[in-house]
Amino acid sequence: MFKVNDNYLKLPGSYLFSTIGKKVSAYSAAHPEAKIIRLGIGDVTQPLAPAIIEALHSAVDEMGKAETFHGYAPDLGYEFLRNAIAEQDYKARGCEISADEIFVSDGAKCDCGNIQEIFSLDNRIAVCDPVYPVYVDSNVMAGRTGTYDSGTETWSDVIYMPCTADNGFAPELPSKTPDLIYLCFPNNPTGAAIGKAQLQEWVDYANKVGAVILYDAAYEAYISEPDVPHSIYECEGARTCAIEFRSFSKNAGFTGVRLGFTVIPKELKAGDVSLHALWARRHGTKYNGAPYIVQKAGAAVYTEAGREQLKKQVAYYMNNARYIYEGLKEAGYTVSGGVNAPYIWLKAPNGMTSWEFFDYLLEKVNVVGTPGSGFGPSGETYFRLTAFGTYENTVEAVDRIKNMKL
Amino acid sequence: MFKVNDNYLKLPGSYLFSTIGKKVSAYSAAHPEAKIIRLGIGDVTQPLAPAIIEALHSAVDEMGKAETFHGYAPDLGYEFLRNAIAEQDYKARGCEISADEIFVSDGAKCDCGNIQEIFSLDNRIAVCDPVYPVYVDSNVMAGRTGTYDSGTETWSDVIYMPCTADNGFAPELPSKTPDLIYLCFPNNPTGAAIGKAQLQEWVDYANKVGAVILYDAAYEAYISEPDVPHSIYECEGARTCAIEFRSFSKNAGFTGVRLGFTVIPKELKAGDVSLHALWARRHGTKYNGAPYIVQKAGAAVYTEAGREQLKKQVAYYMNNARYIYEGLKEAGYTVSGGVNAPYIWLKAPNGMTSWEFFDYLLEKVNVVGTPGSGFGPSGETYFRLTAFGTYENTVEAVDRIKNMKL
Numbered sequence: 121m122f123k124v125n126d127n128y129l130k131l132p133g134s135y136l137f138s139t140i141g142k143k144v145s146a147y148s149a150a151h152p153e154a155k156i157i158r159l160g161i162g163d164v165t166q167p168l169a170p171a172i173i174e175a176l177h178s179a180v181d182e183m184g185k186a187e188t189f190h191g192y193a194p195d196l197g198y199e200f201l202r203n204a205i206a207e208q209d210y211k212a213r214g215c216e217i218s219a220d221e222i223f224v225s226d227g228a229k230c231d232c233g234n235i236q237e238i239f240s241l242d243n244r245i246a247v248c249d250p251v252y253p254v255y256v257d258s259n260v261m262a263g264r265t266g267t268y269d270s271g272t273e274t275w276s277d278v279i280y281m282p283c284t285a286d287n288g289f290a291p292e293l294p295s296k297t298p299d300l301i302y303l304c305f306p307n308n309p310t311g312a313a314i315g316k317a318q319l320q321e322w323v324d325y326a327n328k329v330g331a332v333i334l335y336d337a338a339y340e341a342y343i344s345e346p347d348v349p350h351s352i353y354e355c356e357g358a359r360t361c362a363i364e365f366r367s368f369s370k371n372a373g374f375t376g377v378r379l380g381f382t383v384i385p386k387e388l389k390a391g392d393v394s395l396h397a398l399w400a401r402r403h404g405t406k407y408n409g410a411p412y413i414v415q416k417a418g419a420a421v422y423t424e425a426g427r428e429q430l431k432k433q434v435a436y437y438m439n440n441a442r443y444i445y446e447g448l449k450e451a452g453y454t455v456s457g458g459v460n461a462p463y464i465w466l467k468a469p470n471g472m473t474s475w476e477f478f479d480y481l482l483e484k485v486n487v488v489g490t491p492g493s494g495f496g497p498s499g500e501t502y503f504r505l506t507a508f509g510t511y512e513n514t515v516e517a518v519d520r521i522k523n524m525k526l
Numbered sequence: 527m528f529k530v531n532d533n534y535l536k537l538p539g540s541y542l543f544s545t546i547g548k549k550v551s552a553y554s555a556a557h558p559e560a561k562i563i564r565l566g567i568g569d570v571t572q573p574l575a576p577a578i579i580e581a582l583h584s585a586v587d588e589m590g591k592a593e594t595f596h597g598y599a600p601d602l603g604y605e606f607l608r609n610a611i612a613e614q615d616y617k618a619r620g621c622e623i624s625a626d627e628i629f630v631s632d633g634a635k636c637d638c639g640n641i642q643e644i645f646s647l648d649n650r651i652a653v654c655d656p657v658y659p660v661y662v663d664s665n666v667m668a669g670r671t672g673t674y675d676s677g678t679e680t681w682s683d684v685i686y687m688p689c690t691a692d693n694g695f696a697p698e699l700p701s702k703t704p705d706l707i708y709l710c711f712p713n714n715p716t717g718a719a720i721g722k723a724q725l726q727e728w729v730d731y732a733n734k735v736g737a738v739i740l741y742d743a744a745y746e747a748y749i750s751e752p753d754v755p756h757s758i759y760e761c762e763g764a765r766t767c768a769i770e771f772r773s774f775s776k777n778a779g780f781t782g783v784r785l786g787f788t789v790i791p792k793e794l795k796a797g798d799v800s801l802h803a804l805w806a807r808r809h810g811t812k813y814n815g816a817p818y819i820v821q822k823a824g825a826a827v828y829t830e831a832g833r834e835q836l837k838k839q840v841a842y843y844m845n846n847a848r849y850i851y852e853g854l855k856e857a858g859y860t861v862s863g864g865v866n867a868p869y870i871w872l873k874a875p876n877g878m879t880s881w882e883f884f885d886y887l888l889e890k891v892n893v894v895g896t897p898g899s900g901f902g903p904s905g906e907t908y909f910r911l912t913a914f915g916t917y918e919n920t921v922e923a924v925d926r927i928k929n930m931k932l
Binding site (some may be wrong): 121123138166167170181186190192233234241242281332338373393395406407411412413469510 | 587597633736765
């Protein structure tokens with residue numbers, strides 16, 4: 121008789137954003153007249169930039185003709201895209217990453233969730249707390265996290281690195297030694313960023329203890345301060361200890377287009393086993409490439425027109441971030457983030473828990489945010505708002521919150 | 527110090543099609559003048575049908591306007607696509623499958639590779655031999671297959687079900703009881719199909735022993751004989767024992783577009799744990815949906831125009847299949863398949879091994895096929911040719927083989 125993977129049954133509740141989706145649907149069904157504004161899930165609202173639309177149309181035309189039709193993509197992704205990435209995301213920033221160290225995929229969520237597969241099941245993971253739920257949940261599913269304590273809402277075998285107001289939402293080096301360290305900067309959910317010197321400390325630490333840093337740089341396009349690194353490969357020694365994940369979801373609005381990539385330098389090895397080779401084997405065996413038309417759209421992100429148009433799109437969202445940050449601050453909330461990231465992190469007022477504030481906002485002013493506790497125990501009493509709404513909705517949501525009786 | 531997943535290191539050689547790709551590249555580099563015809567990898571050559579191109583352009587236009595832009599897709603896929611699938615692939619064939627039992631994905635390879643994750647690591651798998659390498663390799667990576675014997679080229683914990691000329695390339699019920707049974711009909715690589723009564727035996731067996739059938743129906747569009755089932759849900763009792771994988775790669779030429787789906791009926795349970803719920807959790811945690819534009823292209827497959835155009839595309843490839851089958855038979859080869867599937871399975875001549883014949887064909891007549899031994903030990907001395915080339919190339923390849931000195 122077949123049996124299921126018991127690790128799945130250890131997962132408490134459902135995936136955070138599914139729960140939010142259900143709560144909002146239920147409220148909406150009960151109050152069909154309510155004009156709900158969603159600043160919860162990090163989904164974008166601006167249409168694809170003209171350069172990307174043009175690239176998509178042209179790639180679609182190619183797929184309609186035998187001479188230019190494209191079937192299975194090369195395992196790592198098309199060279200035209202990997203070359204553009206290597207050149208503009210890395211070489212231009214002084215990072216030594218070659219095109220054949222880049223694996224094109226259908227998004228950073230999948231890559232972040234799948235990467236743990238190439239590591240031993242007894243490897244110990246360290247995560248920031250609060251943190252994007254996929255890092256921990258994918259390790260729970262694999263059986264790497266021990267037992268769950270529903271009181272503390274923590275896993276026995278996970279090393280949590282609290283990111284709180286006390287440390288400026290920047291994790292400290294862990295006291296127990298991890299094998300795999302998940303870092304995400306600019307951070308989701310707190311919106312915090314760290315400087316190059318701080319990141320260098322992590323790289324040095326990882327090289328010293330023999331850990332791998334799994335570096336999620338999905339929000340790098342939102343960096344506005346000069347000292348904040350866009351890639352972990354700006355740090356010396358990162359090629360022997362770091363894997364980097366990138367996404368087109370937030371810099372180019374590809375949440376519904378699906379494109380991302382993972383960088384694994386060839387020097388990153390356990391003994392003589394290269395992680396690059398293992399990931400290549402996984403890609404070849406369990407994945408079949410991102411669509412040709414989507415990879416062409418990705419290449420358009422790197423054209424002059426694409427860059428120009430997307431700079432404006434990012435600025436549009438960062439203008440929202442400023443509006444939220446300043447509006448809530450003015451209204452007396454404790455807020456952070458929003459400077460190098462499209463997320464604003466605020467303290468729930470009046471001692472409310474995160475979910476209490478979620479329900480309160482939804483019911484009183486029909487605004488949807490994300491409860492901080494959904495990202496980990498240190499997120500409790502915090503709340504995340506995203507800058508990915510339209511400007512009009514963002515303004516209205518902030519005004520509603522400002523006028524809300526507490 | 528971090529450690530890698532040792533199971534990866536147990537995998538012998540590289541993924542079959544990567545090896546073929548490298549061999550062909552090397553030959554091509556050494557003989558730049560050679561006009562190589564590829565009938566190896568199952569990649570299509572015909573351009574996307576006009577109805578699909580039209581749907582893609584229209585979806586791209588939607589993505590360029592704020593009012594019709596689409597961000598993150600719903601977890602299971604868009605309803606417009608799942609409804610069309612439920613209606614036309616299932617209800618129209620008398621199968622009771624509802625839209626919310628369908629999970630849209632970026633392809634059957636990914637789904638076939640990932641599905642094993644929701645099962646216990648001590649579950650025993652049974653596979654046809656020869657078989658699509660992804661089923662076994664993905665279980666090797668998870669650690670479910672025991673040790674590899676390089677002499678017999680088999681894994682100690684895998685139940686092999688030989689499919690040979692003796693049993694008409696249809697597996698017999700295994701003597702040891704498996705927990706998970708991978709079946710693929712019409713079959714890749716042999717091109718064989720089984721009738722409804724035969725498939726019913728498998729469903730009855732699985733229900734009796736408490737096994738799950740993982741049914742890969744990627745080639746159902748190529749079925750030409752009336753008694754061959756298009757879906758396992760045509761069999762009574764399949765809702766309590768079967769998961770079905772479908773692909774748009776071969777019926778609509780989506781190898782470079784990437785779309786597929788998996789069906790998990792809600793009755794399929796281990797105790798009170800529903801596999802549907804586990805897969806939904808995996809989808810929600812480690813996947814982020816197929817692109818909106820690709821799902822719209824998928825929906826076009828089900829329109830009247832799409833159906834009409836794709837019927838012709840399938841007929842085009844099946845005409846190639848007939849040409850290969852008849853040409854090789856005429857030339858004295860032992861051939862099967864090609865009637866309900868786009869694959870022709872032939873015996874290597876003169877006692878050659880599969881790889882010897884691969885090299886021979888590549889060198890003598892510049893035709894690329896797939897060595898049968900790459901699909902499992904019972905595939906040794908066999909060879910797979912696909913019907914997915916252009917008609918002109920197919921004719922030329924067959925003529926070259928017919929004229930080849932042996």
